Amino acid sequence: MTFKPTRRKLLHGAGAAGLAALATPAIMRTALAQSKELNIWAYDGFVTDEFRSRFEAETGIKTNIRLVTDQGEQFNLMAAENGNYSADIVTCAGHRFYQFVDAGFLAPVDRSRLENWNLIEEEYADASWVSRAGERWGVPLVVVSTGLLYSTEAMEKPTSWDVMFDEANAGKTAYQIQDFFQIVMNYLGYDGSAASYGGNVDVAQRAVDSTRDFLIAHKHMVRRYYEAATEIQQMMVTGDVTLAQAGSGPSSQLILEGLPAGYTIPREGGLAYAYGFNITNNAPNMANAYTFLNALLGDPENGAEIVRSTGLSATIKGTEALLTDQEKEALALEPEERARLSWVNVETAAFIFDLIDTAAEEIRAA
Numbered sequence: 001m002t003f004k005p006t007r008r009k010l011l012h013g014a015g016a017a018g019l020a021a022l023a024t025p026a027i028m029r030t031a032l033a034q035s036k037e038l039n040i041w042a043y044d045g046f047v048t049d050e051f052r053s054r055f056e057a058e059t060g061i062k063t064n065i066r067l068v069t070d071q072g073e074q075f076n077l078m079a080a081e082n083g084n085y086s087a088d089i090v091t092c093a094g095h096r097f098y099q100f101v102d103a104g105f106l107a108p109v110d111r112s113r114l115e116n117w118n119l120i121e122e123e124y125a126d127a128s129w130v131s132r133a134g135e136r137w138g139v140p141l142v143v144v145s146t147g148l149l150y151s152t153e154a155m156e157k158p159t160s161w162d163v164m165f166d167e168a169n170a171g172k173t174a175y176q177i178q179d180f181f182q183i184v185m186n187y188l189g190y191d192g193s194a195a196s197y198g199g200n201v202d203v204a205q206r207a208v209d210s211t212r213d214f215l216i217a218h219k220h221m222v223r224r225y226y227e228a229a230t231e232i233q234q235m236m237v238t239g240d241v242t243l244a245q246a247g248s249g250p251s252s253q254l255i256l257e258g259l260p261a262g263y264t265i266p267r268e269g270g271l272a273y274a275y276g277f278n279i280t281n282n283a284p285n286m287a288n289a290y291t292f293l294n295a296l297l298g299d300p301e302n303g304a305e306i307v308r309s310t311g312l313s314a315t316i317k318g319t320e321a322l323l324t325d326q327e328k329e330a331l332a333l334e335p336e337e338r339a340r341l342s343w344v345n346v347e348t349a350a351f352i353f354d355l356i357d358t359a360a361e362e363i364r365a366a
Contacts, residue, residue, distance in 0.1 A: 038288040040089045041066045041074060043275065045309035046141065051302050055295055061288050071096050078105045078280075088283040089292065092138060094129045094274035095344035101132050107281045108135035113290045116297035124274060124315040129343065138278035139293055142312040145333070145341055146179055147270040149236065149246035153260040161187045161266045163243055165218050174224045174232055175245035177215075177360040178353075179271070183245060185211045186342070187268045193345040194352035204352055212359040216366045225364065236261055248331070249311040255330040256311070265337040272341040274315070307331065 038061050040047060052063055068074050068091050078085060078100070085105070092100050100106050111117055117125060117139075124130070124140040131137070150158055154172075161183065164173050182192030190207035197203045223241050226232050229250035235241045236254060251263035277296075279289050296302050300318030307314050307323060313331055320328065333341075 035285055035288075036060055037062045037064060038089070038285050038292055039064045039066070039087045040277075040292075041068050041087045042089070042091045042277070043068050043310070046091060046275075046277075046306060048302075048305040048309050050305050051296065055292065058295070059288075059291060061291065063292070075100065075103070075105075079103065083282070085280040085283065087280055088285045088289045089277050089279055091141075091275055092278045094127070094138075094140060094276060095349055097129075097138055097276075097278060098132050099350070100278065101137050105281060106137055107279045107283065107286070108137055109139070109279070110290070111136070113287075114139070114293060114297075116294045119297045119317050121315050121317055127274070127343075129274070130276075138276040139297070140274045140276040140315045141296075142276075142306060142310060142314055143272065143274050144312055145248040145265065145270055145272045146183065146245060147248065147251070147263055147265040147337075149232065149244045149251045149254075150262050150264070151236065151239070151242040151260055152262045154242040157262055157264055158243075159264075159267055161268050164245070165221060167221075169243055170221050171223050172240075172242045173221050173244060174226050174235055174241045175222070176227065177225050177363055178356055179247075180245040181208075181211060181215075181356045181360065182271060182344075182352075183269070184215060188214060192271075192352075193342060194348040195345040197348070199348065199351065201351060201355075205355060208352075208355045208359050212362055215363050219363070219366060248313070251311075252330040253311040256326065265333060265340045267340065269340040269342055271344060273344050275312075276315075 040063060042065055044067055047063065047065055052065075056062060066087070071093055074090060074092075078087075078090070083104075090100075090106075092106075097106070109117070120140060124143065127140065130140060148158055148161065148163075150163075155163070163169060164175070185192035185207055188211060190211065191197060194204045194207075197207075224231070224235065226235070226244075229247060232241070232244050232246050233250050233254055236244070237259060246263070248263065251261065254261040255263065277293060279286060283289055297316055300316050300322055303314035303316030303319030304322040306312070307319060307327065311331070323331070
């Protein structure tokens with residue numbers, strides 16, 4: 001597992017029907033009129049080897065993949081290119097892509113060229129974070145949740161985030177500070193999204209300061225503030241920790257591998273966000289980009305392959321029907337757990353994330 005979605009300091013410093021559609025002469029002529037290449041920046045597992053091989057064989061378009069590990073780095077690289085983007089498709093987080101939009105890095109989705117848009121689950125195709133200024137700005141691809149990962153050998157399924165602050169678990173917990181921070185704000189009765197503060201920075205600052213002080217007071221509980229998903233997986237495997245705030249991807253992969261792990265959204269809630277593919281503004285191979293996206297959405301098998309390579313839920317219709325019972329069990333949340341998830345508010349994210357980033361440094365230094 002190498003996909004490591006994190007919001008850490010993101011922008012500081014700056015079926016058959018599908019493949020049949022892919023092979024239609026009209027699409028082929030459009031794609032081949034340009035270069036026979038497509039440049040994509042993506043997280044590991046988002047473009048699977050299986051799909052890549054099929055796509056290249058059907059179209060003759062060579063896909064060049066550059067792996068993304070951090071949204072901030074991607075933003076800074078695009079800024080440095082000053083409008084002459086080397087990538088045709090980039091991977092933006094659903095709660096952060098508006099910053100790429102506002103910077104002029106992305107092109108809105110041309111629905112007339114993306115005929116397979118209707119093959120995205122409506123819940124995600126119609127989500128508010130896909131739109132800005134009356135336009136659609138990307139193709140939501142995978143859905144990520146942040147919840148509680150726990151050892152099934154050490155405990156029963158927890159129902160509350162209380163366990164992360166129970167002295168009985170001192171030295172056996174881990175979390176990513178920024179990702180956990182909003183969850184703890186909600187746990188303490190504040191609004192982790194900051195949406196209810198109406199942009200009032202003073203009110204948000206008081207909530208952030210109180211949460212910071214709470215986490216500092218419970219710093220002795222933490223074995224490690226981790227960064228990469230592989231870190232928490234390793235700590236769970238070795239038994240160094242029994243509890244962690246973690247993403248659904250690394251958690252589900254531990255479960256699928258048969259390790260004694262469980263994943264839940266406690267009663268105080270968790271977070272949800274999505275990652276997708278976005279076309280760069282004036283992409284040099286834009287027709288190829290649309291050919292690629294239509295092909296990707298056109299067959300649910302592509303979604304199933306992404307699920308297996310990332311451990312994340314895919315947005316492509318029909319994907320779930322192709323998963324094994326074990327895969328469904330590892331990836332699925334109970335309805336009441338899904339109801340506890342809060343989508344990150346894209347309009348207030350900018351200022352609340354800045355406050356949280358500062359608080360995170362203060363926690364580390366304490």
